[in-house]
Structure formats: structure tokens, C-alpha cells
Amino acid sequence: MKKEWWKESVVYQIYPRSFMDSNGDGIGDLQGIIMKLDYLKELGIDTIWLSPVYQSPNDDNGYDISDYYTIMEELGTMEDWEELLDQIHMREMRLIMDLVVNHTSDEHEWFVQSKSSKENEYRDYYIWREGKAEGVEPNNWASNFGGSAWEYNNQTGDYYLHLFSKKQPDLNWDNENVRQDIYKMMRWWLDKGIDGFRMDVINFISKEQGLPDGEPKLGKSYVSGSKYYRNGPKIHMYLQEMNKEVLSHYDAMTVGEMPGVSPEEAKDYTSQDRNELNMVFQFEHVGLDNGPNGKWDLKKVNLLDLKQSLSRWQNALSNDGWNSLYFNNHDQPRSVSRFGNDKKYRVESAKMLATLLHMMKGTPYVYQGEELGMTNIEFESIEGYRDIETIQAYKDLKEQGLTEDQVLKSLYAKSRDNARTPMQWDSSENGGFTSGTPWIQVNPNYSVINAEAEMANEHSIFSYYSQLIMLRKQQDLIKFGDYQLVLENDPDIFAYLRTYEDKKLLVICNFYEKEPVFKIPNEINFMTKQLLISNYVVNAQSSITEINLQPYETRVYLLN
Numbered sequence: 336m337k338k339e340w341w342k343e344s345v346v347y348q349i350y351p352r353s354f355m356d357s358n359g360d361g362i363g364d365l366q367g368i369i370m371k372l373d374y375l376k377e378l379g380i381d382t383i384w385l386s387p388v389y390q391s392p393n394d395d396n397g398y399d400i401s402d403y404y405t406i407m408e409e410l411g412t413m414e415d416w417e418e419l420l421d422q423i424h425m426r427e428m429r430l431i432m433d434l435v436v437n438h439t440s441d442e443h444e445w446f447v448q449s450k451s452s453k454e455n456e457y458r459d460y461y462i463w464r465e466g467k468a469e470g471v472e473p474n475n476w477a478s479n480f481g482g483s484a485w486e487y488n489n490q491t492g493d494y495y496l497h498l499f500s501k502k503q504p505d506l507n508w509d510n511e512n513v514r515q516d517i518y519k520m521m522r523w524w525l526d527k528g529i530d531g532f533r534m535d536v537i538n539f540i541s542k543e544q545g546l547p548d549g550e551p552k553l554g555k556s557y558v559s560g561s562k563y564y565r566n567g568p569k570i571h572m573y574l575q576e577m578n579k580e581v582l583s584h585y586d587a588m589t590v591g592e593m594p595g596v597s598p599e600e601a602k603d604y605t606s607q608d609r610n611e612l613n614m615v616f617q618f619e620h621v622g623l624d625n626g627p628n629g630k631w632d633l634k635k636v637n638l639l640d641l642k643q644s645l646s647r648w649q650n651a652l653s654n655d656g657w658n659s660l661y662f663n664n665h666d667q668p669r670s671v672s673r674f675g676n677d678k679k680y681r682v683e684s685a686k687m688l689a690t691l692l693h694m695m696k697g698t699p700y701v702y703q704g705e706e707l708g709m710t711n712i713e714f715e716s717i718e719g720y721r722d723i724e725t726i727q728a729y730k731d732l733k734e735q736g737l738t739e740d741q742v743l744k745s746l747y748a749k750s751r752d753n754a755r756t757p758m759q760w761d762s763s764e765n766g767g768f769t770s771g772t773p774w775i776q777v778n779p780n781y782s783v784i785n786a787e788a789e790m791a792n793e794h795s796i797f798s799y800y801s802q803l804i805m806l807r808k809q810q811d812l813i814k815f816g817d818y819q820l821v822l823e824n825d826p827d828i829f830a831y832l833r834t835y836e837d838k839k840l841l842v843i844c845n846f847y848e849k850e851p852v853f854k855i856p857n858e859i860n861f862m863t864k865q866l867l868i869s870n871y872v873v874n875a876q877s878s879i880t881e882i883n884l885q886p887y888e889t890r891v892y893l894l895n
Contacts, residue, residue, distance in 0.1 A: 341531070341588035341613055342657060343814055344381040344429070345693075345804050346700045350665045351388055351410055352396060353757045354703055356769035363757070363768070365411035365419050371760075372422055374786065378706060378797065379804035382429040382588070384533050386665055388416065389435075392442050394502040395723055396755075398433075398535060399440035403520045420528055429530035431588055436517050437539045438503040445516075446504050450488050450495070459510045462496040463488075464546065475548045476560030481727040483557050496546075498539060498564065500723055508540045508573055521581045531588030534612070537574075538593040538604075541567030565595040571603065574611040583610065590659055590698075592616045598651030605656035614657045614698060620644045621667055631728055631745040636674060638846045642820060642829055649696060649818040658697030662688060663705045668753040672711035676848060676887065681708050683887040686799045686870035687844050690889040691829055693803040694842045696818050704758055706800040707789050711753040712778045716743075721775045725750040761787035802868055812838050812893075821859070827851040828884070832859065839894040840867075845884040853882040861894035 355367030365388065375383065387397035390405040397407060406416050423430045439446055448457035464473035464485075473494050476484040478501075485494040486501040496505045506513050521532070542564045549560040574591075582589060589612045591604060601615045623640050626632030652658050662670035671677045675684025685708035693699050714720060717729045725746055732742045747753075752775060759781040760767030766781030778784075789797035807813045816835035822828055827847050833840040839861060843853055866875045869890040879892060 337607065338815075339613075340429075340586075341382070341698060343808075344588075344698055345379060345807065346382045346384050346431070346698060347375055347378070347380040348384045348386065348664055348700060348702045350386045350703060350755060352774060353755050353768075355758060355760070356771065356773075359769060359771040360409070361769050361771040361773045362409050364409065365406070365415040369415075369419050369422050372426055372428070374790075376426050376428065377790075377801070378701075379801050379808070380428060380701070382431060382530065383423060384431045384700070385433065387433045387435060392440055392502065394440070394500050396721075398435050399438070399442075399500065399503045400435055401440040401442040402444075404523065417527070424528070429588075431531040431533055431590075432524055432529050433535060434521065434532040434537075435535040436506060437536045438497065438499060438505045441502045441504055449504075450490055453491050459507055460513050461504045462507050462542065462546075463491070463493055464496070465493050474546050474560065475551065475557055476546075476563075477549075477555075477557035480724050481731050484560065496542075498536075505542075506540070508569070514573065514576065518577060518580045521577075522584075525581070525585045525587060530586075531613075532590075533616075534589065534591045536594065537591040537612075538566050538570055538596060538615075539564050540573060541569040543567055561595060566593075566600055571609075571611065574604070575609070578610045578612075588613055590614045590616060594618050598648055601648075602651060602656045605652065607655065614659045616659050616661065616664075617648065619648070621662070624673065630749055631732060633745060633748050638826060638829060639824070641674075641846075642823065645695070646818070646820040646831070653696065653817060658695070659700060660692045660695050660697040661700040661702070662692060663702035663754065664700070665702070665754050666751050667702075668749055668751075669709055669711045670705060671708050672753070673748070674846075677708075677710040680848060680887045681710065682796055683870050683885075685796045687846070687887045687889040689796075689800055689803055690842065690868065690870070690891060691844045693800075693807060694813060694833065694840065694891055695831075696814070696816065696833070699804075699807070701800065702754065704754075706797050707759060707784055707786055708796040709756075709759060709784060710778065710780060711747060712756050712776070713747045714743075714752075714776070717746075719776055720746065720750060720752050722750060722752045722755065725752055759785040761785050799868075799870065806867055806891075810840075810893075811835060812840050816840060821856060822853075825851070828853055837895070841879070841892040841894055842889075843882070843884070843891075844889045845887055848886040850886065851884055853884055855880055859894070863895045865893040865895075867891045867893050 352363045354363040355371050356363050357366035388410050389400045390402035390407050391397045391400050406413050445457045445460045448455050449461045472483050472485040478484040479499050487494050497503050549558040552558050591612045593615045596617050604611050604615050624636045626634045670688055671685040675688055757768035757773050757777045762782045765773050766777045789795040812835040816833035819832045821830040827849055829844040829846050831842050871885055871888050
């Protein structure tokens with residue numbers, strides 16, 4: 336397998352608005368990030384992924400871009416950004432930027448022009464359609480944020496498509512001028528010295544001709560049209576063109592966010608010889624706690640399902656393609672609250688989840704605060720929430736007849752704002768994030784869970800993450816070894832084997848509060864064993880033939 340820097344990286348995602356506020360306005364900013372780069376270096380991070388910092392009205396917190404060439408005023412200036420890039424590179428770290436090109440903001444100059452008249456030269460930069468009849472949308476697609484995916488424009492008497500907020504009109508990738516303008520913008524940032532892109536919903540950019548209606552559902556005016564825009568007919572053509580015109584000329588890393596992608600499709604996107612992307616973010620494992628009615632319909636994750644899902648991806652991309660490894664990001668609830676136990680066993684379960692992920696094959700992503708074991712937040716009412724998707728879901732769920740308590744329970748579990756509360760730096764007011772009023776409330780547990788306390792404790796979650804990252808740097812076995820699931824049908828233990836040359840790595844994770852017994856399968860042969868890391872104090876000499884596991888216990892052994 337070809338070694339590439341991005342295969343050997345550990346990536347840290349920064350959500351700038353919530354990371355560190357340097358000027359007391361309650362909003363994280365670029366200078367705040369600069370202040371904390373040494374913290375990331377100490378953790379062992381190689382690559383920083385910065386969520387959008389471009390000019391934006393912030394309808395969807397920066398994922399609605401009004402100018403790709405300007406820095407959002409709240410976050411700083413282009414000079415601040417250039418200083419940030421220099422400081423990152425000075426510390427021998429790399430920077431990847433968010434690329435949001437399925438849609439722009441409705442305040443982007445292209446759209447301002449496009450909606451002004453049917454004759455405008457930018458008219459075809461977006462997707463416009465006549466209604467089926469007066470007051471009837473062109474099709475029945477639902478927006479991913481609720482309601483119709485179409486918005487009427489009075490000036491031209493027709494509708495534009497928005498798969499997300501109505502302030503996020505979809506770009507028309509069939510228009511070559513759109514593509515060339517995007518490639519030009521990408522080259523501009525790469526020439527400034529960035530090291531790659533994370534591409535927002537990039538598998539949505541090709542829509543099926545005719546934009547057919549989605550499968551009708553009883554009692555629903557609007558339904559998912561995703562089968563007509565996920566992994567659409569020209570997606571590979573567009574990505575290969577992007578690679579040929581832009582990416583192939585730079586030593587750049589690419590990761591495409593791709594909801595609804597299968598392992599087989601991911602192989603097409605990430606195979607070395609197809610010249611598209613390096614890796615994708617898939618969502619299969621973070622959809623396992625969705626009930627029959629979707630994200631807000633809560634159900635417990637079944638460990639057997641999780642094992643099957645993660646193993647399928649490990650195996651599918653084992654020889655060709657590459658996996659991205661994550662439990663957390665700005666769109667997902669906190670992993671320790673979701674998959675672990677964020678009360679009695681917060682520390683143990685956070686370490687176990689980190690071990691499970693970081694010992695797999697692929698590039699691990701750490702989301703800000705994950706290395707501290709930050710948890711979900713329970714706002715007292717809808718007033719505490721800021722996320723556009725969450726606020727729309729609150730209205731929709733109430734309309735469906737759910738009680739206030741039922742709705743809030745779903746939001747506590749799944750709202751994107753769980754990941755967006757400010758980073759908890761110390762036990763001072765607002766967790767040391769700001770001297771002002773934070774744009775969203777800091778989780779009240781900051782007095783106990785914060786970076787200062789974690790860094791002072793050699794047994795902390797932060798310290799544990801640091802060890803995991805160090806092990807990956809030291810062991811080609813962790814980076815490149817083959818993966819094999821062990822004890823496939825065990826309902827409590829997630830164990831697997833990694834093999835590389837003549838070495839084996841045995842990873843044991845007790846996923847629950849129970850105390851099961853791990854029995855090593857007969858086919859795992861070894862002469863010597865070395866305990867590399869564990870989240871409980873373990874006698875390194877004790878036998879591993881049979882282990883009585885403690886709640887959420889994890890161990891990693893090097894076998895020879």
C-alpha cells in the first residue's frame with residue numbers, strides 16, 4: 336500500500352465559532368485558534384480541518400457562503416487567516432479548509448444576479464423550474480432542514496432548488512461556467528498554501544435530469560428526493576474533472592462528505608486509479624440509532640449492528656481506497672453521550688470509544704472537545720438552541736403531536752448544537768472560552784470537564800488520546816495493518832485483530848457497563864504479548880486467555 340501523508344495523519348476539526356474567542360464578543364475567531372495551536376501540537380495533531388470561515392450571513396453557521404474569497408468579519412481578517420496558516424505550518428501541522436460548493440448563500444453575488452431576471456448571465460448558475468401549477472412546487476422534494484426544497488422567486492415568477500435552507504440555493508453543476516469558477520476558487524486557496532479540502536455534501540452536486548418526484552408518503556406533502564441527487568449521474572465525471580483541473584496539481588488531501596454512500600460506491604470515489612478523492616465521510620454507523628421515523632426518533636445502538644457496519648467499511652476499503660474514522664463532528668451529538676455513558680463511566684467509556692476508533696485502519700478525526708470527553712447539553716427549553724435544523728425539527732415534531740418533553744428529549748439526544756457549545760478551556764466563567772456573552776451557552780459541566788484540568792492529570796481522557804495518537808505514529812501496524820473482526824456475535828464485546836508483516840494487534844473493547852468475560856479465540860496464535868494501552872490499571876503480565884472485563888474496559892495488545 337502506498338504511503339501518503341494523509342494516511343498517516345490524525346485530523347482535528349475546529350468549529351471556529353465555538354473554539355476560542357480572543358476579543359470578548361462571544362464568538363470564537365481566528366486569533367483565538369492561533370492562541371491554542373500549541374495545545375493541538377501537544378495532543379499530537381498533524382492536520383487541522385477548519386469549518387467554514389468565509390463571508391456568510393450565518394443562516395447555517397457559515398455553510399451558506401456569500402463570498403468564497405473573503406473571511407467572515409466575525410472571525411477576523413484575511414491577514415489573521417494568513418497568520419493562522421503560517422503558525423500552523425511553522426509547527427509542522429497542515430490545514431485543510433471546508434469546501435461548500437453544492438450551494439451558496441442567497442446573498443452571494445451570483446444568486447443576487449441569477450434571481451434578478453431570466454436573461455441575466457448568471458441565471459443558469461442555479462437550478463430554476465416553473466411550478467407544476469400556480470402555487471405548486473416543481474416537485475415534491477423535501478429540504479433536508481424540513482419543508483419544501485423549492486422557494487418561489489417573485490422577480491421571475493418561478494422556483495429555485497435548495498436542498499437545505501431557503502437561504503442556500505443549489506448551484507447548477509451542469510453549467511460549465513459554474514464548475515470553472517469553482518475550480519478557479521479552489522486553485523486560489525491552494526496557491527495560498529492550504530493542504531486540502533473537506534468537501535461538504537459533495538455527492539449531492541449532480542442531480543438527475545427532470546428532477547422526478549420522490550416516492551409519496553401518506554400524510555406528507557414533501558418527501559425525500561435523495562435518490563435523485565445522492566451519487567447522481569454525473570458525479571464521477573465532475574470529480575474526475577475537478578481532480579484533473581485542480582487537485583492533481585497539488586499535494587492536497589481531500590475528504591468528501593457523502594450522506595447515503597455505500598462501501599462499494601465509496602471504493603469508486605477513493606480508488607487510487609480513479610483520480611477522484613482520497614476518502615469519504617460516510618454516515619452508516621451514525622444512523623444506527625435512528626428509529627423508523629428518522630433522526631429524531633430515538634433508539635439504542637445495537638453493538639452487533641455497529642460491529643457489522645464498521646467491519647464492512649474496514650473490509651471494503653482494505654486494499655483499495657481509504658477510510659475516514661470518526662464518531663463526532665459539528666453535525667453529530669457528542670460521542671460519549673451517544674455511544675458511551677456520560678455520567679458514572681464518562682472517562683472510561685470515552686477512552687474505550689477512542690481506542691475502538693483509533694486502532695482501526697484509516698485516518699482518525701478528532702472533533703474539538705472530544706479529547707476532553709465533552710458531553711451533550713440539556714437546554715431547559717427551545718430558547719437555548721441556535722441550530723436552524725434543530726429549531727425547524729422542534730416545530731415539525733410539535734405539529735406531529737409530540738409533547739414538549741418528548742420533543743426536548745429528542746433534541747437533547749440528537750441536536751447538532753450538542754457539538755457546538757463552546758470549547759471548555761478551564762473552570763473560569765464560560766469555561767475560559769470568552770470574556771463576553773457566548774453566542775451559545777457553555778455546557779454547565781465546564782467546571783469539571785475542561786482542558787486545564789485534563790492536561791494536569793496524567794490519567795485524563797486528553798492524556799489517553801495523546802497516547803493513542805503517539806502509538807499510531809510509532810506503529811505501521813496501526814496505520815496499515817489488515818483488519819479482522821473477532822467474536823463477531825458477542826453482544827457486549829467489540830474485539831478485532833490487526834495484522835502487518837509478522838505482528839498482530841489485538842483490540843478489546845467492552846461496550847457496556849456489564850462485566851463480560853473475554854476469551855481469546857483458539858486461532859489467534861502468539862508467542863509474546865505486550866500491553867500497549869488500557870483504560871484501567873492492568874497487570875501487564877496477567878494472562879489474556881480469559882479476561883474478566885470491567886465496565887467499558889478496553890485493552891490493546893501487541894502480539895508476536
